[in-house]
Amino acid sequence: MQPGFRFALPQASRRDVLRAAAATGLIVGFQLPGRGAKLAVAAPADGVFRPNAFVRIAPDNSVTVLIKHLEMGQGTYTGLSTLVAEELDADWAQMRAEHAPADPLLYNNLMWGPAQGTGGSSSVANSFEQLRKAGAAARAMLVQAAAEKWGVPAAQVGVSKGIVSAGDRKATFGELAEAAATVTPPKDPPLKDPKSFTLVGQRLPRLDSVEKTTGKAVFAMDFTLPGALVAVVERPPVFGAKVKAFDATEAKKVPGVVDVVQIPRGVAVLATGFWAAKRGREALDVTWDQSGAEVRDSGTLLEIYRALGKTPGLPAWKDGDADGALAGAAKVVRAEYDFPYLAHTPMEPLNCVAKLAPDGSVDIWAGDQFQTGDQGNAAKLLGIKPDQVRIHTLYAGGSFGRRANPESDYIVEAVSIAKAIGGKAPVKLIWTREDDVTGGRYRPMYHHVMAAGLDAQGKLVAWKHRIVGQSILIGTPFEGMMVKGGIDATSVEGAANLPYAVPNVLVDVHNAQVGVPVLWWRSVGSTHNGFATEVFIDELAHAAGKDPYAFRRELLAKHPRHLAVLDLAAEKAGWGKPLPAGRARGIAVHESFNSVVAQVAEVSMQGGRLRVERVVCAVDCGLAVNPDVVRAQMEGGIGFGLGAALGEAITLAQGRVEQSNFHDYTPLRIDRMPDVEVHIVPSANPPTGVGEPGVPPIAPAVSNALFSLTGKRVRSLPFATQGVEV
Amino acid sequence: MAISLVLNGRTVTLDVDPEMPLLWAIREAAGLTGTKFGCGQAQCGACTVHIEGAPVRSCSVPVSEAANRAVTTIEGVQGKVAQAVQAAWQKLDVVQCGYCQSGQIMSAVALLTSTPKPSDEDIDGAMQGNLCRCATYHRIRAAIHTAAKTLEA
Numbered sequence: 001m002q003p004g005f006r007f008a009l010p011q012a013s014r015r016d017v018l019r020a021a022a023a024t025g026l027i028v029g030f031q032l033p034g035r036g037a038k039l040a041v042a043a044p045a046d047g048v049f050r051p052n053a054f055v056r057i058a059p060d061n062s063v064t065v066l067i068k069h070l071e072m073g074q075g076t077y078t079g080l081s082t083l084v085a086e087e088l089d090a091d092w093a094q095m096r097a098e099h100a101p102a103d104p105l106l107y108n109n110l111m112w113g114p115a116q117g118t119g120g121s122s123s124v125a126n127s128f129e130q131l132r133k134a135g136a137a138a139r140a141m142l143v144q145a146a147a148e149k150w151g152v153p154a155a156q157v158g159v160s161k162g163i164v165s166a167g168d169r170k171a172t173f174g175e176l177a178e179a180a181a182t183v184t185p186p187k188d189p190p191l192k193d194p195k196s197f198t199l200v201g202q203r204l205p206r207l208d209s210v211e212k213t214t215g216k217a218v219f220a221m222d223f224t225l226p227g228a229l230v231a232v233v234e235r236p237p238v239f240g241a242k243v244k245a246f247d248a249t250e251a252k253k254v255p256g257v258v259d260v261v262q263i264p265r266g267v268a269v270l271a272t273g274f275w276a277a278k279r280g281r282e283a284l285d286v287t288w289d290q291s292g293a294e295v296r297d298s299g300t301l302l303e304i305y306r307a308l309g310k311t312p313g314l315p316a317w318k319d320g321d322a323d324g325a326l327a328g329a330a331k332v333v334r335a336e337y338d339f340p341y342l343a344h345t346p347m348e349p350l351n352c353v354a355k356l357a358p359d360g361s362v363d364i365w366a367g368d369q370f371q372t373g374d375q376g377n378a379a380k381l382l383g384i385k386p387d388q389v390r391i392h393t394l395y396a397g398g399s400f401g402r403r404a405n406p407e408s409d410y411i412v413e414a415v416s417i418a419k420a421i422g423g424k425a426p427v428k429l430i431w432t433r434e435d436d437v438t439g440g441r442y443r444p445m446y447h448h449v450m451a452a453g454l455d456a457q458g459k460l461v462a463w464k465h466r467i468v469g470q471s472i473l474i475g476t477p478f479e480g481m482m483v484k485g486g487i488d489a490t491s492v493e494g495a496a497n498l499p500y501a502v503p504n505v506l507v508d509v510h511n512a513q514v515g516v517p518v519l520w521w522r523s524v525g526s527t528h529n530g531f532a533t534e535v536f537i538d539e540l541a542h543a544a545g546k547d548p549y550a551f552r553r554e555l556l557a558k559h560p561r562h563l564a565v566l567d568l569a570a571e572k573a574g575w576g577k578p579l580p581a582g583r584a585r586g587i588a589v590h591e592s593f594n595s596v597v598a599q600v601a602e603v604s605m606q607g608g609r610l611r612v613e614r615v616v617c618a619v620d621c622g623l624a625v626n627p628d629v630v631r632a633q634m635e636g637g638i639g640f641g642l643g644a645a646l647g648e649a650i651t652l653a654q655g656r657v658e659q660s661n662f663h664d665y666t667p668l669r670i671d672r673m674p675d676v677e678v679h680i681v682p683s684a685n686p687p688t689g690v691g692e693p694g695v696p697p698i699a700p701a702v703s704n705a706l707f708s709l710t711g712k713r714v715r716s717l718p719f720a721t722q723g724v725e726v
Numbered sequence: 727m728a729i730s731l732v733l734n735g736r737t738v739t740l741d742v743d744p745e746m747p748l749l750w751a752i753r754e755a756a757g758l759t760g761t762k763f764g765c766g767q768a769q770c771g772a773c774t775v776h777i778e779g780a781p782v783r784s785c786s787v788p789v790s791e792a793a794n795r796a797v798t799t800i801e802g803v804q805g806k807v808a809q810a811v812q813a814a815w816q817k818l819d820v821v822q823c824g825y826c827q828s829g830q831i832m833s834a835v836a837l838l839t840s841t842p843k844p845s846d847e848d849i850d851g852a853m854q855g856n857l858c859r860c861a862t863y864h865r866i867r868a869a870i871h872t873a874a875k876t877l878e879a
């Protein structure tokens with residue numbers, strides 16, 4: 001295994017963790033040992049008990065968890081609240097959740113150091129202990145309050161399903177809230193033995209289901225302020241072009257248009273509503289300076305990538321002598337794989353409300369995925385301090401990575417517009433779907449070159465894997481942490497940690513220079529590395545004359561988690577058992593974000609069209625805090641990955657994006673959704689990611705199944721461009 | 727221009743450009759934000775509402791076409807079918823980000839109103855216009871069958 005590369009973002013240092021813990025009041029406090037003596041604090045005027053930065057217990061008996069991560073569908077409201085409710089012994093029906101304010105010390109992602117943000121499938125993983133402690137501290141304080149009120153030792157006070165009791169005395173959390181607020185927080189509240197969990201591991205209803213099925217949930221798109229102007233922006237037709245001149249005469253004639261201003265990214269039209277702003281933009285005349293813009297075709301880029309793929313790249317992982325072993329191999333297999341740019345297209349187009357305050361500070365409302373980065377970028381633009389940027393996080397209608405980006409593009413645009421009009425009105429920036437599809441920050445295009453050698457017994461003796469594509473992180477503030485020796489960890493994740501036992505390995509990388517903005521996209525490097533490695537290993541199994549499942553098993557002896565999910569998926573899918581005529585199975589296994597997922601896809605051809613009938617998925621994500629949310633993330637990840645595999649691609653003609661909306665950028669629709677069955681490996685290990693790891697195995701599993709059915713090997717995505725009707 | 731429509735059972739008069747898509751009249755002029763903007767091109771179904779009970783993509787219908795007609799949004803949808811659909815959605819925890827779900831529910835209510843016992847093919851046909859980027863389709867299908875069973879009982 002190669003040294004030095006971890007998945008996703010780096011782990012926080014112990015100091016960062018301690019600092020954050022201190023800020024939450026969980027470690028530092030004026031605790032008088034043993035007896036929970038009172039602090040000289042008065043009861044809060046509103047009667048609300050705030051034991052720490054994460055929990056609020058109100059007199060109405062509601063328990064609100066402040067959620068430091070963005071709820072974008074992955075279920076973090078429910079997951080993080082479960083952790084608090086568990087240690088608090090709350091009743092699930094009394095739990096509420098709301099987004100925490102932006103604060104890099106109180107609400108940081110403990111895997112990222114002092115930065116608040118959501119990504120790398122880390123929400124539950126980084127909060128697991130932190131939020132349990134927050135719940136446990138609150139519980140201890142309620143118990144202490146009850147003990148004092150009833151004049152009994154705290155040890156005789158119990159809590160169950162939201163009721164605090166001692167003998168025949170009982171009280172709700174709400175009844176004790178005011179008194180508990182004056183109790184000193186415990187220094188290090190004991191946590192439950194996971195064996196005694198009653199909520200963690202159970203199916204609990206999502207906290208956001210009711211409001212999201214009644215139209216009441218407030219997404220950023222639904223938020224507005226009195227007097228707010230809606231802004232749409234005319235952006236460059238090719239990446240890197242700049243405004244040369246613009247004529248707003250006609251735009252300003254459109255009824256409702258209030259202003260037209262230039263910002264660094266383009267020209268903004270402001271109006272009393274979206275429709276007028278959009279009509280105004282249509283009437284706008286902008287000339288662009290295209291010198292220095294990216295004007296190549298994606299076909300040209302692929303040719304350049306292919307040429308690069310013939311030359312050695314920067315080694316990301318070297319073990320033994322891959323070239324020597326290849327030269328001596330009984331059989332050599334070579335293959336190339338291509339991947340297009342992909343757009344995230346979250347269902348809710350990007351948007352942001354920004355309001356400048358007279359003191360120079362700013363309020364931002366957004367489905368914000370990276371609060372600390374966005375605070376920094378907005379502050380820089382306005383010449384203020386990051387803590388003068390108040391971010392109000394609202395529900396996001398999906399993200400898949402798009403809403404967190406190093407330049408905070410859509411946030412900075414909204415603030416730029418507010419600044420350009422001198423703060424005379426709050427600004428609500430809305431991207432249209434066309435803006436989103438053509439606006440960049442795509443999963444990069446990649447070209448992979450693979451070669452492997454088998455000995456006379458069909459044993460794998462050499463593995464070479466070359467990855468050509470743009471780096472996501474070079475040139476961003478993440479470069480220092482995540483790029484070592486020119487190798488971007490996100491380019492090679494899933495490749496430079498290949499689990500299969502091979503004595504001679506070389507994984508190398510070329511960082512292509514292209515002016516198309518790129519970004520992490522649900523499961524990041526594993527989106528392409530998972531496909532290339534899992535299709536190639538299948539090709540090798542066939543070359544060795546072995547069953548693809550058995551071939552993988554032999555090479556995974558040192559990876560018990562991989563073996564367990566592979567076995568579970570194979571067993572539940574009936575691997576090796578006969579299928580009705582016209583159907584075939586394919587298998588794939590991949591680790592990402594510290595979780596391992598195996599999938600078996602069952603496919604058929606119906607009227608000449610590929611149809612994925614059924615997918616059996618097995619996941620090891622450590623302890624499954626909310627098993628139903630885990631299942632939902634696997635189902636959704638499979639649908640998301642399958643849509644991309646079948647038909648999604650962003651292509652360029654002379655630098656212009658050729659797709660514009662959902663008629664030509666085509667995510668999965670219901671008629672192509674397979675039947676999905678998810679199995680969770682029982683585990684007592686700490687929770688690992690679930691938002692992304694369901695994505696990588698589906699495309700290779702389908703490709704492998706298609707090969708098994710038809711003998712046609714699809715090595716490049718999407719299928720629709722490879723002579724497969726989807 | 728003043729346009730009147732019967733929005734969720736109440737007559738409202740909106741001062742809007744008659745060419746403005748019904749979606750924006752509902753969201754910005756009437757202030758009901760449960761109906762979503764996803765594509766503006768009748769491609770995603772996030773904006774689905776009922777006009778006189780029939781599902782339409784409100785992003786692609788000028789508000790003038792809804793004049794003096796009954797428009798129902800997620801905030802106002804009611805009755806046995808709507809209740810069964812919303813209950814099934816909640817029971818199976820269909821939603822993820824939730825942004826598409828107002829539209830999904832409006833389409834599902836229309837489907838079950840016209841076809842009380844839909845087959846998988848009926849569901850595919852009626853729901854194909856509703857994208858869900860979170861790909862909650864597996865549960866949408868199950869929830870429609872669950873709602874159909876509730877209605878049968």
Ligand code: FES
Nearest residue numbers: 764765766771785
């Ligand atoms: S917004 Fe109307 S169909 Fe997409």
Ligand code: FES
Nearest residue numbers: 823824858859860
């Ligand atoms: S639940 Fe997110 S788009 Fe459907």
